[in-house]
Amino acid sequence: MNKVSNCWIFGESAAALPDLVSGALELAESVDAVIVGDKTEAAKALQAGCGKVYLIAEQGDTILEDYCATIQALIAREKPRLFILKTTKRTRLIAGRLAAAARTSVITDITNLSTDGKTITGEHMVYGGSAHRLEKCGDGLCLALVGEGIFTGPPAPAVSAGEIIEIAFIEPPRKAKLLERKPIAGEAVNLAVAKKVVGIGRGIQKKEDVALAQALAQALGAEIACTRPIAEGENWLARERYIGVSGAMLKPDYYFAIGISGQIQHMVGVNNAKTIISINSDKNAPIFKLSDYGLVADLYSALPKLMEKL
Ligand SMILES: Cc1cc2nc3c(=O)[nH]c(=O)nc-3n(C[C@H](O)[C@H](O)[C@H](O)COP(=O)(O)OP(=O)(O)OC[C@H]3O[C@@H](n4cnc5c(N)ncnc54)[C@H](O)[C@@H]3O)c2cc1C
Known part of the structure; x- marks a missing residue:
């Protein structure tokens, strides 16, 4: 199967990584992760099968969206072809901001993601599920939001020669101020x-x-x-x-x-x-x-x- 050269993955928690890695490996020759956290989290990404982990150390009360400036700079430097984020409310915001900065768009609510090695194609439902739309990303950065249950392949083996690259945090031009944290009212059901x-x-x-x-x-x-x-x-x-x-x-x-x-x-x-x-x-x-x-x-x-x- 034809693959693109490389893919980055990002999830709000380490639990999102195994299925992102297994799905990304079907599409790309190498899979690297962007992690906001510490070395333990980064090690989990290597364990899940990532080749490289770009580790951005957690900055106290900084909310996840405020790491965008750092990730943007990293994208501009490393130029990943495909960047898959596990869908949550937060990652939707992050993907939107990264796309705006890179002057590209985001394929959301993906039901199938594929590539012929050149073009990346995301499929998703429109008109209340009565039609499928294909969105194609020809070159440059392709940002894709993938939800639970889309990548269902077996877990990837750990990469023994994987490396952790520490990335300096870049202060965003405007930072959100955290006033309070409240647990989400709802049920954890998958x-x-x-x-x-x-x-x-x-x-x-x-x-x-x-x-x-x-x-x-x-x-x-x-x-x-x-x-x-x-x-x-x-x-x-x-x-x-x-x-x-x-x-x-x-x-x-x-x-x-x-x-x-x-x-x-x-x-x-x-x-x-x-x-x-x-x-x-x-x-x-x-x-x-x-x-x-x-x-x-x-x-x-x-x-x-x-x-x-x-
Ligand atoms: C933009 C849009 C997005 C939507 N997204 C979703 C979505 O994501 N998910 C979703 O579910 N819906 C969604 N809906 C709503 C959807 O269109 C339907 O209205 C909804 O799914 C119907 O739910 P229902 O089958 O419970 O109710 P109903 O359509 O009212 O059906 C109830 C059924 O129960 C049967 N029944 C009644 N009494 C009994 C009995 N005693 N024993 C056995 N059978 C009985 C009836 O014969 C009937 O077939 C969306 C609608 C719109 C417009």
């Missing part, structure tokens, strides 16, 4: 790596009934997830648990869709499920066209019977 997922939709009539699906998820060893209205309208489950074009993208072995109609905006998030099993009381619900197994039934009678069998 649906992208779940092998079994039970998804609920508006077929569930009231908050207490979510327990029915939760019991099923527990019996199956599955994660619980939902459609957007359940998380954003009803607030019965955390926002991190809704699936679809504006939520999480999944690749489970089994997706159980309970009381879900099967609108495109939801289903693009489970397109890559190996097996979809759905329960819906409406035999004409679109979900049945996309399911491997479908049960036309009232979930309130079907779920207790299913639990009995389980």
Whole structure:
């Protein structure tokens, strides 16, 4: 397979590195990391398979975005061809700033990233998931934001001859002042790596009934997830648990869709499920066209019977 010469990776935490390295190695001959932290973090990047680690020492209360000036200067000096960042709110800001400084753009929300050795092509969904757009980056720096569950290859071996290069921090022209730190209210759930997922939709009539699906998820060893209205309208489950074009993208072995109609905006998030099993009381619900197994039934009678069998 043709590859570009080199790729840099950046993640908000060291946990993001292994899958970034394994995906980047499919696209580039060498993979290097930019790390804001200390030598322990840098060593983790070498362990994850990076050849070089550009280490920017953490500067007290400096927020991540304020390391942009330093990274910009590094990009101008080293000229990486491809720079992949693991998507978070912060890295979106960082990628935007780096792109503006380098007079290039960012390919975001990538569902597939590929190269023929010359051009880098990022694929992502548009129009609420009803179309795919290809964005091509011909030469110069290509910045790409890749989310959870996109790179799923095996972990790369550690590079024994890897090196850590310490980079001096450059003060940004205007610095944000940190006033307070608050923990994020939300749930730490990574649906992208779940092998079994039970998804609920508006077929569930009231908050207490979510327990029915939760019991099923527990019996199956599955994660619980939902459609957007359940998380954003009803607030019965955390926002991190809704699936679809504006939520999480999944690749489970089994997706159980309970009381879900099967609108495109939801289903693009489970397109890559190996097996979809759905329960819906409406035999004409679109979900049945996309399911491997479908049960036309009232979930309130079907779920207790299913639990009995389980
Ligand atoms: C720009 C945009 C982005 C969006 N992004 C997302 C997204 O990322 N994720 C997402 O999920 N949605 C998204 N939506 C919303 C999406 O279009 C649908 O409205 C939503 O997915 C529908 O959720 P639902 O299936 O739970 O509800 P409904 O469409 O109301 O379906 C409920 C289903 O439950 C069935 N049912 C009712 N009672 C029972 C019962 N007792 N037993 C069994 N079945 C029953 C009904 O037959 C029906 O099929 C987006 C919309 C827009 C416009």
